[in-house]
Amino acid sequence: MPSIALSDASTPSSSSSSGRSENKPPEEADEHFLKITGGGRPFQKDIADLFATFIAAIELKSHKRTFRTHANCFSTNDALQILESLKFSQSTRAPNPDQPKMFVTTTTNFLFSMSRKVAMELCQRFTDARYIVNAVDASSYTFKERSLYSLTPKGLHILEFFVRKTGIDIDHIQPILESQIACPRLFHFQRDPEEDKIVFSDKAMTALFRWFAGKRPNYPNVTTVPPPSLEALFHYTQRSRGVALMDWSDRGKGAVVHRNCFEAAEAVNWLSDFTTMVARDEAGEAMAHFVRMGLIGRIWTPRKNTTTFTAGAAEFVCAPKVIYHITEKGRDAAGWPERPDEKPPKVGESIFRDGMSEKYSTVHQHLRFILKERPFRALFRQFQQGILCDENISFWMEVDALSRKSEITSSAAAWPPAASQRSVRSNRRKYHQALLEHAQHIYRTYIQAGKAPCEVNPDHYLRKALCNFLDTVRVPEEEAARAEYAGDRHLCAIMHCDSEQLQTLIRHYSILQDYVFRLMLIDPFPKVFIQPALG
Incomplete structure (x- = not known):
């Protein structure tokens, strides 16, 4: 693959807590070429970053093709025009170690330059990585001229991770994130830093196989007919549990029936969709x-x-109709139960009615309605208790309550106090303190690693981003050493957040809340529709 040039220039500026800023001259631009593997492709990390930068820059809209309207797509021509001169700006803000009351904000501008031919090849890499799919012909794996492409659940996952990592603003993408399915987790590999090849150790392959085979044999549930608005979610949820299995009969050998079989081509597609x-x-x-x-x-x-x-x-051997099966050794490695041949449950009366499905047309709206309406939430919580994950609902509700309280009135949005408004000022301080205590309660109950009594299971990078932010909050050492914090500096840091830091903390909580929401959307929520009526 021909080279892709990257230019970046950084502009630092200093600002005080009062808002004054001082810009410094930009540093000299640095230009270099992206690293290419021996096979001619950019490194995996660079492909992901280029893709996310590209999606943040392009407009996703509806297109008409062959008497159909395809939503949230981009055309080949638009993609190539964007990629030929791709621009991206990133700002980072950190305390100035020399002046505690000052912050240093560094803005870095990136410019990717490539020819139209290279842009075409890069789009093919996006297709190979399963970040995008042909909106007109989903079975096509070739990036074509004069076609339309949309984001896959894996592509949305890559985009969300990039946004969390860089902190860029993608408000124009938010409606898509709220209406389309995003992959909640991908299997990550260790790669050779020189050649970017996956390290295929036996330990890594065993872990990957357990991911691939699932917790139990994944025979598609053909008896369940979901509502039309949930059909795509049901299909994706079923597929995300492991490679689809079937029984296969070899007619040439006395009609022997082989269990736990799968098509080779589907196995390759599954690994491409649910790993990095x-x-x-x-x-x-x-x-x-x-x-x-x-x-x-x-x-x-x-x-x-x-x-x-x-x-x-x-x-x-990979081709259509090539059949493989999971061996006895594979079943043991996957950790399947001894008697996995369970028939899918019969379709019972759902706790949801057709009228609600029509009113709340998207899956996201459907689940949000359930979480906000007490009777439905109680039934959903009862269902989640049966699968030992009702802490997700509690966490979602706690963060929702904290966000609403902070929006009603907080020290961040209050009027400037006057000398005669001592009682008002005192009330603001008390309210701010109450918000901090609520935020600390959420951290102590749901987030504190290894110690939270109802610990949720967020993405590692989301938890790390929250911890990195709390590390920037200045805390007196004698305060952090107090017994009530049990050696966790972050609990103390929460109580020392000023109004601006509190809003940042709530944004981190909201990101975690959104991640937990997606976990509920992918796993327990669809199961409700195949259970008998609850209560």
């Missing part, structure tokens, strides 16, 4: 390692049009 792999070759090589380790075995291969991937002496 950026090429089908990587997925094929991982499957070859599964063969090498005896976790899967081939039981049927057509005689033409096959692609073979190797791992040592083992090989994985």
